[in-house]
Amino acid sequence: MDGKKTYYVSVGAKEIVDEADEINFDFEIKATGEEIDKLAELFEVMDESDEATHFRALLPFKEYHKDKENDAYDYDLKEIYRTLYNLGTEKTRKHIEEMNVLN
Numbered sequence: 355m356d357g358k359k360t361y362y363v364s365v366g367a368k369e370i371v372d373e374a375d376e377i378n379f380d381f382e383i384k385a386t387g388e389e390i391d392k393l394a395e396l397f398e399v400m401d402e403s404d405e406a407t408h409f410r411a412l413l414p415f416k417e418y419h420k421d422k423e424n425d426a427y428d429y430d431l432k433e434i435y436r437t438l439y440n441l442g443t444e445k446t447r448k449h450i451e452e453m454n455v456l457n
Contacts, residue, residue, distance in 0.1 A: 368397040383441040403427040
């Protein structure tokens with residue numbers, strides 16, 4: 355046994371649960387406790403990046419594509435999807451491929 359359990363993840367809600375009926379989930383993954391801890395850390399980092407983008411949004415003259423805060427948020431989000439892809443079930447991987455977020 356590889357010590358992996360099934361978890362359900364909602365990226366929008368930034369939640370990870372081990373029972374599907376607790377939240378409306380987007381993705382099903384198989385992960386160890388350590389892998390779940392890493393994913394939870396990625397959500398925390400994304401929250402910090404999200405806060406930074408909020409303050410940047412108050413500056414109307416600063417363009418999105420020339421903004422390191424938005425770049426950080428985009429990078430963090432891509433890392434979450436990459437992790438979900440690596441841990442995901444076949445259905446999860448197919449969904450992420452169809453979303454085209456890792457290219």
